[in-house]
Amino acid sequence: xxxxxxxxxxxxxxxxxxxxxxxxxxxxxxxxxxxxxxxxxxxxxxxxxxxxxxxxxxxxxxxxxxxxxxxxxxxxxxxxxxxxxxxxxxxxxxxxxxxxxxxxxxxxxxxxxxxxxxxxxxxxxxxxxxxxxxxxxxxxxxxxxxxxxxxxxxxxxxxxxxxxxxxxxxxxxxxxxxxxxxxxxxxxxxxxxxxxxxxxxxxxxxxxxxxxxxxxxxxxxxxxxxxxxxxxxxxxxxxxxxxxxxxxxxxxxxxxxxxxxxxxxxxxxxxxxxxxxxxxxxxxxxxxxxxxxxxxxxxxxxxxxxxxxxxxxxxxxxxxxxxxxxxxxxxxxxxxxxxxxxxxxxxxxxxxxxxxxxxxxxxxx
Amino acid sequence: xxxxxxxxxxxxxxxxxxxxxxxxxxxxxxxxxxxxxxxxxxxxxxxxxxxxxxxxxxxxxxxxxxxxxxxxxxxxxxxxxxxxxxxxxxxxxxxxxxxxxxxxxxxxxxxxxxxxxxxxxxxxxxxxxxxxxxxxxxxxxxxxxxxxxxxxxxxxxxxxxxxxxxxxxxxxxxxxxxxxxxxxxxxxxxxxxxxxxxxxxxxxxxxxxxxxxxxxxxxxxxxxxxxxxxxxxxxxxxxxxxxxxxxxxxxxxxxxxxxxxxxxxxxxxxxxxxxxxxxxxxxxxxxxxxxxxxxxxxxxxxxxxxxxxxxxxxxxxxxxxxxxxxxxxxxxxxxx
Numbered sequence: 202x203x204x205x206x207x208x209x210x211x212x213x214x215x216x217x218x219x220x221x222x223x224x225x226x227x228x229x230x231x232x233x234x235x236x237x238x239x240x241x242x243x244x245x246x247x248x249x250x251x252x253x254x255x256x257x258x259x260x261x262x263x264x265x266x267x268x269x270x271x272x273x274x275x276x277x278x279x280x281x282x283x284x285x286x287x288x289x290x291x292x293x294x295x296x297x298x299x300x301x302x303x304x305x306x307x308x309x310x311x312x313x314x315x316x317x318x319x320x321x322x323x324x325x326x327x328x329x330x331x332x333x334x335x336x337x338x339x340x341x342x343x344x345x346x347x348x349x350x351x352x353x354x355x356x357x358x359x360x361x362x363x364x365x366x367x368x369x370x371x372x373x374x375x376x377x378x379x380x381x382x383x384x385x386x387x388x389x390x391x392x393x394x395x396x397x398x399x400x401x402x403x404x405x406x407x408x409x410x411x412x413x414x415x416x417x418x419x420x421x422x423x424x425x426x427x428x429x430x431x432x433x434x435x436x437x438x439x440x441x442x443x444x445x446x447x448x449x450x451x452x453x454x455x456x457x458x459x460x461x462x463x464x465x466x467x468x469x470x471x472x473x474x475x476x477x478x479x480x481x482x483x484x485x486x487x488x489x490x491x492x493x494x495x496x497x498x499x500x501x502x503x504x505x506x507x508x509x510x511x512x513x514x515x516x517x518x519x520x521x522x523x524x525x526x527x528x529x530x531x532x533x534x535x536x537x538x539x540x541x542x543x544x545x546x547x548x549x550x551x552x553x554x555x556x557x558x559x560x561x562x563x564x565x566x
Numbered sequence: 567x568x569x570x571x572x573x574x575x576x577x578x579x580x581x582x583x584x585x586x587x588x589x590x591x592x593x594x595x596x597x598x599x600x601x602x603x604x605x606x607x608x609x610x611x612x613x614x615x616x617x618x619x620x621x622x623x624x625x626x627x628x629x630x631x632x633x634x635x636x637x638x639x640x641x642x643x644x645x646x647x648x649x650x651x652x653x654x655x656x657x658x659x660x661x662x663x664x665x666x667x668x669x670x671x672x673x674x675x676x677x678x679x680x681x682x683x684x685x686x687x688x689x690x691x692x693x694x695x696x697x698x699x700x701x702x703x704x705x706x707x708x709x710x711x712x713x714x715x716x717x718x719x720x721x722x723x724x725x726x727x728x729x730x731x732x733x734x735x736x737x738x739x740x741x742x743x744x745x746x747x748x749x750x751x752x753x754x755x756x757x758x759x760x761x762x763x764x765x766x767x768x769x770x771x772x773x774x775x776x777x778x779x780x781x782x783x784x785x786x787x788x789x790x791x792x793x794x795x796x797x798x799x800x801x802x803x804x805x806x807x808x809x810x811x812x813x814x815x816x817x818x819x820x821x822x823x824x825x826x827x828x829x830x831x832x833x834x835x836x837x838x839x840x841x842x843x844x845x846x847x848x849x850x851x852x853x854x855x856x857x858x859x860x861x862x863x864x865x866x867x868x869x870x871x872x873x874x875x876x877x878x879x880x881x882x883x884x885x886x887x888x889x890x891x892x893x894x895x896x897x898x899x900x901x902x
Contacts, residue, residue: 276805302812310809317807322800324900327822337808374899389808 208318220429223291224251225429226275226313226397231288233267233274233453240502244270246453247288252429252446254396258442259432259461261476264497267453268433272399274298275431276315277305293396311341314390319406324374331370332387335357340496357388361418380411387418394426401433416442437480441465449473450508452499455532459539469541469550471514474557508544519553520544570902571887578883581638585879590631591874600866603672616895619647621670623868634872637665644668667869676873680858686756687854690846691839694777699832702782703825706789710818721786727789737776737849744772748791757851773850777843781835788831792824800822826896830889837885841878 219313233245245267252258260268275290282304290297292313297305317323325333325424331469334357335350342350351370358366361384374382383403390398400419404412420443422535423430432443440447440461447464449457449472457470468474496513499505505512508525524544535547545553601618602609618624621647627634638812644653644659647686651658658673661668709721727734743749754769797820805819806812829870842856851857855874862870894900 227616276807278803281812309807315807317800317804319800323804325801325805325819325823327826331753336805336810340809375899386804389804413594413825423773523606537730 207536221464223294225254225514226272226431227251227289227291229277229289230304231271231274231290232286233270233279234284234285237281237502243453243499243504244284245274246504247371248448248450248453248455250448250458251444252397253432254429256445257423257430257443258446259434259440259449260450261434261437261440262447262450263435263498264352265501266450269401271450272315272401272431272433276309276313277302277401278315307341310337310390310395311393312395313399314393314395315399315401316383316386316390316403318402320379320386321374321406323386324382326374329371329373330358330377330385332367334370334385334392337389338392353392353404356390358385358394360413361385361388361391361422362386362559372412373502376451379416383407383411383415384418386413387422390430391422391426395470397431398423399433401429402435403432404436404439405434410421412439419443423453437476441546449476452504453501455540455542457541458532461537462541463536467539469535469539469545470543471516471545472510472556473541475513479565495551508542516545516549521550567891567902574887578880578887581883582876582879583863586872586876587631587636589875590627590634590868593866593868594627594653594703598865598866600868603866619638619650621868622646632668634869635668635709637661637663639663641665642668644670646840651821666873668865669869671865671867672870676869679870680774680855680873680877683853683855685758686852687840687842689756689766689770690773690777690843690852690854691836692708693767694781694843695832695836695839696772697774697778697813698782698785701852702785703780703789703828707784707793707816707821709786709790710797713790718790722790724817725786726785728779728784729787731780731844733776733780733845734837735851737753737773740776741849754850754852756854773843773846773852776846777839785828788828789824792827796820796824799846813887819848826893829892829896833885833889833892834882836895837882838878840881 225323229249231245231248232243235242235244237405248267248271250258250260252478258273260301261412270279274284274286275292277296277297279286281462283492287391288298288299295304295308324330331351331354335353336354337348338350339345339347341405345353354365355370357368357438361456363369363381363384369377369381374385377385383406386560387403398419403419404415407415415473416439419430421429430443432439434440444461447457448455449464449470451472457464457468457473464473465477468477472494475492478492479494497511499509505530506512507524508530511517517523528544530542530544535541576589593828599614600621601614601623604617604621605613615624622630622633633642633826636642640663642661642663643651644667645657659668661725665675665677666680668674669676669679672679705721705725709718712718731739741753745753748868751768751772754772757765757769759766776811802815802819807817840855842854844856846852847854847856848860855877858870859874861867862874894902
């Protein structure tokens with residue numbers, strides 16, 4: 202298993218696997234462009250990643266970095282929009298982007314399932330929890346009776362830790378608490394035993410204690426069901442807790458990818474440094490202020506020239522010349538399995554980091 | 567829910583009392599004197615006084631009002647004036663409780679006069695309601711599904727066209743084209759349902775279609791707007807993510823949520839129209855409540871006007887109540 206992780210971050214297009222089986226979800230060169238009246242919105246502009254069964258990938262980035270759009274494209278939820286999608290998405294041996302609507306629909310909910318940020322708005326207010334869970338089951342089990350679907354629904358609610366499942370299954374979403382709703386969403390997503398679970402900021406709308414419970418639940422379910430999880434989040438605490446691999450996205454592209462430990466302890470992209478420095482941590486001094494990343498994410502219609510991060514990056518002078526302003530950096534290999542999209546050389550990076558961690562440094566301001 | 571209904575009904579009674587008082591007051595605020603109006607050309611002051619007694623307008627307004635309310639609980643005699651009663655005892659008419667009054671101008675009890683008009687209006691409105699609700703909602707869904715496309719523009723602008731036509735124009739247009747120009751149908755005259763459902767529907771078709779065209783226009787736009795609003799909801803994305811077929815996403819998940827507010831509006835429109843569709847009824851000469859309203863107002867027939875106003879209020883109040891109770895059924899978040 203570990204050996205195959207290398208493929209997570211493949212950039213070159215030659216078949217890197219040398220005959221090895223593909224990871225369960227394998228995305229290469231994914232582009233999602235939305236034509237609008239104001240111009241072409243390049244929401245996702247060439248992203249590669251893959252996830253093995255039983256592993257968790259976290260996609261991290263600010264709002265508008267393209268992380269949700271990426272996974273909606275994988276789910277085929279953008280098919281009826283005007284989005285122009287390119288690249289390849291392989292799910293368990295099927296290429297999804299060129300498959301028919303009907304074929305993808307059959308896979309949605311059965312092989313890949315998704316849970317969403319705000320479970321109150323993601324559940325239909327006029328149908329009972331049971332009704333919605335049973336529907337998820339019966340869509341993919343044509344012959345199943347209502348009774349067996351209900352039985353299965355109760356089992357799943359029980360499994361995700363909803364007490365009194367056989368009674369609560371007949372309640373409406375508004376009668377559930379936030380955490381219970383998200384549990385119900387998870388039960389609904391997992392009822393067909395999908396091999397891929399996509400979680401789009403599943404804990405953002407929940408309070409902190411419930412967040413921890415939901416993450417524990419997801420970890421537990423993953424070890425039972427052995428599914429692959431893609432966790433979309435901007436919460437680096439969640440990433441550290443649950444993810445095996447991390448993909449940091451900025452302006453529709455991957456800026457850093459690698460194993461979670463590598464990305465956390467050897468972050469190699471200025472944007473990742475910014476993310477890590479803006480995260481509250483228990484081991485920081487209380488007097489330390491959180492360092493936000495200055496500026497705002499760029500417009501996806503008029504991306505900055507060269508490296509999309511250069512307007513917010515403190516280090517273009519370190520790189521020297523006008524390279525950051527004119528040339529788009531490629532992903533370079535920091536260590537095996539660990540890539541970053543930056544021109545800084547190893548030496549420059551160490552140098553910059555040493556300065557930044559010196560007391561009183563305000564290099565990011 | 568039962569307590570809620572009882573509370574609402576008690577409120578409705580209060581509303582009816584207020585409505586009837588206001589109607590009496592407005593009637594007396596008009597500069598026209600019905601006693602003078604009914605007196606004819608060669609009218610003497612004694613003649614006017616005579617008429618005033620005959621119409622029952624000689625008493626103070628409070629007494630008239632109390633007499634009207636009292637009629638609901640005990641018999642009334644018309645004319646109420648003792649002198650007139652003594653002069654022509656053979657002409658005394660007893661109106662049994664609950665008595666809604668007597669119209670001297672029609673020489674009939676108000677209820678006897680209005681009762682046959684109710685089924686006429688209900689027929690037109692009910693048939694029209696079914697026509698406009700089905701066509702309006704269906705076309706609204708179509709417009710929403712084809713948003714921005716040619717079909718959507720045709721439907722929305724067509725709806726706007728019909729919505730901006732006055733009702734009398736639409737009804738005259740239908741009458742002219744369908745009956746007189748192309749002779750596709752005969753001039754409709756109301757026949758009760760008891761003399762054949764086919765005839766009943768045939769004759770209702772044009773007046774109901776008039777109502778339907780005018781109202782469907784509004785419902786197309788409403789349905790379209792609510793559908794589009796619902797289409798942005800997260801729970802539809804959830805349904806799609808579950809693998810639910812697109813057809814079911816639209817006709818089950820979207821429609822269920824989009825139609826909820828339309829139920830409210832449809833219920834109220836229906837209630838308001840039950841009190842009569844004056845223009846349509848007049849153009850097609852259907853003797854419904856709307857037609858009766860126009861006539862009674864023209865001849866200042868207070869007893870009839872008061873009852874029509876109260877009837878209209880009852881319909882609206884009941885429609886409102888039904889809608890609110892229905893809401894408790896269709897929206898699980900509503901509790902009474």
